[in-house]
Amino acid sequence: EVQLVESGGVLVQPGGSLRLSCAASGFTFSNYWMNWARQVPGKGLEWVANIKYDGSQKYYVDSVKGRFTISRDNAKNSLSLQMSSLRDDDTAIYYCGRSNDHSTTDWGQGTLVTVSS
Amino acid sequence: DVVMTQSPLSLPVTLGQPASISCRSSQSLAYSDGNNYLSWFQQRPGQSPRRLIYKVSYRDSGVPDRFSGSGSGTDFTLEISRVEAEDIGVYYCMQGTHWPYSFGQGTKLEIK
Numbered sequence: 001e002v003q004l005v006e007s008g009g010v011l012v013q014p015g016g017s018l019r020l021s022c023a024a025s026g027f028t029f030s031n032y033w034m035n036w037a038r039q040v041p042g043k044g045l046e047w048v049a050n051i052k053y054d055g056s057q058k059y060y061v062d063s064v065k066g067r068f069t070i071s072r073d074n075a076k077n078s079l080s081l082q083m084s085s086l087r088d089d090d091t092a093i094y095y096c097g098r099s100n101d102h103s104t105t106d107w108g109q110g111t112l113v114t115v116s117s
Numbered sequence: 118d119v120v121m122t123q124s125p126l127s128l129p130v131t132l133g134q135p136a137s138i139s140c141r142s143s144q145s146l147a148y149s150d151g152n153n154y155l156s157w158f159q160q161r162p163g164q165s166p167r168r169l170i171y172k173v174s175y176r177d178s179g180v181p182d183r184f185s186g187s188g189s190g191t192d193f194t195l196e197i198s199r200v201e202a203e204d205i206g207v208y209y210c211m212q213g214t215h216w217p218y219s220f221g222q223g224t225k226l227e228i229k
Binding site for chain 2: 035044045046047050059060061062095101102103104105107108109110
């Protein structure tokens, strides 16, 4: 069974930094693209970033370029999202996802990031 | 960036009746390999999204056959042949052809 478990979401001040993690199990992690998406509670979904199975390609939505970095550790079956220069509008539930066929096949339960002073 | 536009945004449906959601993209979703990378997701209240359909019309494992997808280019449709109570939630289309990937605004399906 595929499991994706996010962690690291907390309350952080504007301008601060935060690192989210996603622990993957139940599949061969190094064979799959992975992604992060986010959702303001009660609102719609937004794609945040993708990373290729070997980490050689990364893509970001414009609103996070230069501030967020997606990375992975295939030896530890782990996906990360390093977030810096956080803004109020980064407040959201962040989901880790396994990608296949240019889409997300499986999602984690999400971790809430709140940016507020 | 590709903008995905869904309609309607709210869809009241009687149990047992059909439902249809439209999704239009601002650019063609035809990829170089011939596929249109358009997916549909269901998000029930309090849950993470769940993929129902990928590559326009392929149902994911475990998805009831009352769900079907169609379309190509810029116009796509999700159809539910007979709505059941468990179908309540928000439905999103998503394009995976152009970076960055993008979602529609969501369509809230509710029972009349």
